[in-house]
Amino acid sequence: MQKEKFDAIVVGAGPAGTTSALIMAKAGLSVALLERGDYPGAKNMYGGAIYRWPLELIVPDFAEKAPIERRIVDHRFMILSKSSGFNFSFKNLSFAQPPYNAFTTLRAKFDLWYAKLAEEAGALLATSVSVTDLIWDGKKIVGVRAGKGSENELYGNIVIAADGANSKLAIQAGLRHPLRPEEVALGVKEILELDRKIIESRFNLGENEGVAIQALGVTHGMMGGGFIYTNKNSLSIGLVVLLEHLIKSKIRPYDLLDEFKRHPLIEPLIEGGEPKEYSAHLVPESGYYGIPKLYTDGLMVVGDAASLTSSIYQEGVNMAIESGIYAAKAAIKAKELGDYSSNTLSYYEKLLKSSYVMKELYQLKDLPKIFRDNPRLFSIYPDLINYVMKELFSMDGELRRVKSKKIIKMIRQRVGFSKLLLDLIKARKIFSY
Amino acid sequence: MITMSIDEKLSLNTYKVYKENHIIVDKEKCITCIDKPCIYCCPTNTYSWENDDLIISFEGCVECGTCEIVCPYKKIRLTYPPLGHGIIYRYG
Numbered sequence: 364m365q366k367e368k369f370d371a372i373v374v375g376a377g378p379a380g381t382t383s384a385l386i387m388a389k390a391g392l393s394v395a396l397l398e399r400g401d402y403p404g405a406k407n408m409y410g411g412a413i414y415r416w417p418l419e420l421i422v423p424d425f426a427e428k429a430p431i432e433r434r435i436v437d438h439r440f441m442i443l444s445k446s447s448g449f450n451f452s453f454k455n456l457s458f459a460q461p462p463y464n465a466f467t468t469l470r471a472k473f474d475l476w477y478a479k480l481a482e483e484a485g486a487l488l489a490t491s492v493s494v495t496d497l498i499w500d501g502k503k504i505v506g507v508r509a510g511k512g513s514e515n516e517l518y519g520n521i522v523i524a525a526d527g528a529n530s531k532l533a534i535q536a537g538l539r540h541p542l543r544p545e546e547v548a549l550g551v552k553e554i555l556e557l558d559r560k561i562i563e564s565r566f567n568l569g570e571n572e573g574v575a576i577q578a579l580g581v582t583h584g585m586m587g588g589g590f591i592y593t594n595k596n597s598l599s600i601g602l603v604v605l606l607e608h609l610i611k612s613k614i615r616p617y618d619l620l621d622e623f624k625r626h627p628l629i630e631p632l633i634e635g636g637e638p639k640e641y642s643a644h645l646v647p648e649s650g651y652y653g654i655p656k657l658y659t660d661g662l663m664v665v666g667d668a669a670s671l672t673s674s675i676y677q678e679g680v681n682m683a684i685e686s687g688i689y690a691a692k693a694a695i696k697a698k699e700l701g702d703y704s705s706n707t708l709s710y711y712e713k714l715l716k717s718s719y720v721m722k723e724l725y726q727l728k729d730l731p732k733i734f735r736d737n738p739r740l741f742s743i744y745p746d747l748i749n750y751v752m753k754e755l756f757s758m759d760g761e762l763r764r765v766k767s768k769k770i771i772k773m774i775r776q777r778v779g780f781s782k783l784l785l786d787l788i789k790a791r792k793i794f795s796y
Numbered sequence: 797m798i799t800m801s802i803d804e805k806l807s808l809n810t811y812k813v814y815k816e817n818h819i820i821v822d823k824e825k826c827i828t829c830i831d832k833p834c835i836y837c838c839p840t841n842t843y844s845w846e847n848d849d850l851i852i853s854f855e856g857c858v859e860c861g862t863c864e865i866v867c868p869y870k871k872i873r874l875t876y877p878p879l880g881h882g883i884i885y886r887y888g
Contacts, residue, residue: 383813400884401884405888407885470888493879549837609866610837610866616839621800624798625799630798632800638804638808639887641806642887
């Protein structure tokens with residue numbers, strides 16, 4: 364049996380875990396950063412894109428150094444029905460200039476690059492290490508068991524659980540219940556390789572510029588949506604659906620993805636793309652109310668493991684990084700005081716509560732439930748918007764006044780004005796905090 | 797090639813397959829489980845039902861955890877393949 368002791372053991376070398384390891388190592392703590400994948404990023408997948416903040420606080424020159432694919436200048440939205448789409452875009456060319464705003468990057472490259480920074484700062488990065496259990500001393504967590512047969516024991520004053528959406532450690536530590544189908548979505552994605560020149564002309568992009576596309580109305584009414592992100596020489600295309608709804612629909616996730624790829628407005632965008640990888644990952648969707656207890660004696664939980672995501676603006680990595688910063692600060696304070704009890708680690712929660720992450724999630728706290736309980740948002744409204752547009756734009760000799768009556772009749776049939784009014788009130792509530 | 801079968805999709809991926817199955821299922825409830833959501837919710841088609849038995853093709857699993865959560869009886873336990881085995885995303 365091997366026994367080693369660290370100031371802190373971080374389980375999971377994703378953005379949350381690596382951030383905390385990096386900051387603690389810089390402050391002189393002895394840190395073990397454990398990753399179950401062959402390399403950091405080997406088990407990770409997201410949409411996706413990362414925002415510049417708060418990564419720039421930790422790596423000010425990351426825009427030059429990180430393995431960035433493209434800088435996002437164009438956010439497009441597609442509200443799709445069967446054979447039409449009401450589409451709009453927000454394009455801002457200042458996003459193409461420093462300090463930029465958001466970037467596409469591939470996790471197998473980004474997570475590896477980021478974890479190397481923690482290693483350079485002095486953290487011990489150990490890959491292919493699968494943590495199976497926490498080690499307890501009474502009510503206090505004092506380490507982890509890792510490896511096949513759990514023959515290796517690592518001891519640390521603090522364990523940071525950065526083990527992802529389906530965090531086993533947070534459950535073992537008694538901080539949360541196992542995720543329920545209404546609290547989590549499944550994301551599936553394909554990487555399609557495509558010549559960079561084709562990407563740039565097809566999506567109207569300059570060199571190194573990228574687009575992020577969100578598509579609504581492609582999930583059979585299930586809470587969720589489709590996405591396309593442009594990478595340097597590839598596209599990331601996928602969709603996300605709430606598990607609760609997936610169970611009821613009995614649609615297979617890969618069939619849904621293929622249906623999205625075959626949509627007549629999507630197919631031309633991905634034409635010629637050579638499939639390179641198929642991936643799937645869970646996404647926490649419960650927002651503020653799904654955040655577990657964040658710490659206990661000897662342990663803190665960060666990132667996806669603490670359900671710190673905001674799906675409406677596709678935020679996850681930024682929240683993971685920010686939570687990693689605060690967990691590290693609490694660990695550094697604990698080391699100074701020589702006290703690793705929950706009493707000291709509550710500092711993590713205190714910092715997080717006054718941060719962007721918690722404040723933002725609190726403001727948006729009602730959204731997950733509104734989305735979950737409103738299938739109209741994900742199928743009927745996209746259909747209706749497309750119907751209205753079709754009526755308004757088609758010329759067949761019919762007066763607009765007659766068309767308006769048809770539209771009103773259709774709204775009455777599909778939704779009813781009382782429900783529409785209620786939904787508008789809810790929408791107002793969402794945007795008027 | 798716009799759409800592909802799930803087997804074709806999985807064949808794109810890099811795996812270091814471990815010799816032992818990392819998915820532990822207590823199959824006692826499977827026979828009475830009407831919907832068997834593990835079968836159609838799993839993004840890698842890991843589960844199938846043959847001759848009154850739940851077949852687990854763990855080789856293509858990407859360790860996402862969906863099966864654990866959708867099992868109505870909570871009888872599926874996803875452990876992780878040891879020593880860096882399992883899915884190795886090259887893009888992610």
